[in-house]
Amino acid sequence: MPSTPDDPPGVSYVMPVLNEADYLEAAVASIVAQDYPGPWEIVLAVGPSTDGTDEIVARLAAADDRIRTVHNPGMDIPIGLNRAIEASRHPVIVRVDAHTQLSEGYTLRGVADLTRTGAASLGGIMVATGRPGFQAAVARAYNSRFGLGGGAYHGEHAVEGPAESAYMGIMRRDVIRGVGGYDESLRRGEDWELNYRLREAGHLVWLDPLLRVTYWPRSTWPKLARQFVATGIWRGELVRRLGGRNPLRFFAPPVLVANVVVAIVFIPLHATGVFHGWWGWVLALAYVPPVLYLGLLAAAAFRRGGDLVDWLRFALATATMHLSWGVGFIVGVIRGARDAVDTSRTES
Template sequence: MNISVIVPCYNEEATIQQLLEAIYGQSYPQKDIEVIIADGLSTDCTRTVIQDFQISHPDLVIRIIDNKKRDIPSGLNRAIENAQGKYLIRMDAHSIPDRDYIKYCIDGLDKGLGDNVGGIWKIEPGATTWIAKAIAVAASHRLGVGDALYRIGGTAQEVDTVPFGAFRRELIEKIGAFDETLLTNEDYEFNTRLRQSGGKVWLDPSIHSIYYARSNLKELSQQYWRYGYWKAQMLRRYPQTLRWRQILPPLFVLALISLGFLSLGWYFARLLLVIIVLLYTMIILSAGIQMSITHKNISMAIGVPLAIETIHLSWGTALLWGLVVKPKVKELQK
């Protein structure tokens, strides 16, 4: 077996079949591909969907293993332990890789472009509602996610991290597996160790996959709270990985909190708080208006600013919280 596609999942009955169909339709030879799904003991029909797909597509090797911890890094590691391929490709159950995804990833590795090769996301709405469409736009807008090239696109180049990357098995033997104490940001931490060992992470914009954004503001807030909190745990170990795009949201939140308290008894602080809020509102509203024109959808004028604000405030607040409060032991052993 040459390729092992490793997939952590939990309660993904709505999307897992789309992923399997995309893997089955890859241009890379099927006989050289196996799919290892680390299922967190799903309580919905995820396993039934996978088993039905196995029956109808017997020429694709699919194996389901238990991931009792139910978190992503432990699922990835259990899948790696059971994988037989020379190359490992990480996928998520809610993603859909393009037909040439595997082929282009392996080509990049064989050409020596990088030690972990991945591509860019085409971000789609997680639902058909107006706010879901706006969230998908915000999740690939520079104002929302900064210079994360796998979200906003760019030229082929060396980067800090890629989602759903491909790497050789010996890389695990060299730098270790995914860190199971980080319940989120495990990809970034893995790629940080890769780069510190002298390796390269390579982004190829010809490699595409569809990624479904969150469908409402509550889910988006929870997602970016999780990202921010676990980014703070990353920074405890790797403070040098902090980027400018990641500094601004917590500084904004800190400014709102500090000026909010100071404004109770200091006029200048109250004035400065009003100016900052007005400037921020003008900036995100202008982004919303621009996107409503680009997408010919008036609801973007309100939806995109709401989504960007949710991303900034959730991520920024959670990062500050994470710098103060460490994960509990039971949380790490989840």
């Protein structure tokens, strides 16, 4: 039967997959449960996993012929996404990460938003969640305005309208391919960079806070630190490429890191009397920002509720995110990203 203009467009969900045995099935189940009235498919870009993910992928694909796979031997997310988009069959692309779950009605509302707004790319709000313990603390840090610096799609009070970027993204396939797809020279920050190019080409990027996505963050301190160092390095690389066209909030963590290093160097010099007199008092101003940061961190932890252990976990997770990102950013700006990899995805 021929389609009509009123038929809902087909949707291709694209998902990079690497070492996601703990989360993949829930992510796919959230897609299958969307109850979208138009045709749809899932294209998994599968990297060389070591945790049994490949067996799960094979089982899912065998059980539902709407689930297809493409190989992503290099493991890089942008390359996997481009391969999945190239293999896709439908005009609407919905990016889904294996660490996420779509809320009920996500696809239907997102596709309606594309039509209503004329946007090329749009997204909603990341709602982090975690299992009790450190992962739950990381989730609270993600959901806190203090934790991730006030980016719109992390905000508790986000307002619908034009946006700088789109979390994951519901996109028009022809437009994405028209600007060259994801930049395959990046290993992190690929969403922001793609939406930057879309905006530069005159396309609209949109935020709808009623679109909600559950995100499962890293569950251990080493993985969180490695993830944020890598993310910071690649943001530093984007600053090298795009200069001041990056938002000012991205410069806060590296400034904090530099200030902390200066304060640590100054402490023994003040204690031994090397810094003294009026200029010693002037140099003591270097201690003010770190002390203010600790105060803000304590206040943010207290506001999140819970007991002392919860506060300490939240403070550790938040400080790890800020300082790791800041260190990575400085490295990325100074020497470029080179071959930096987010080893939290590839190592246990």
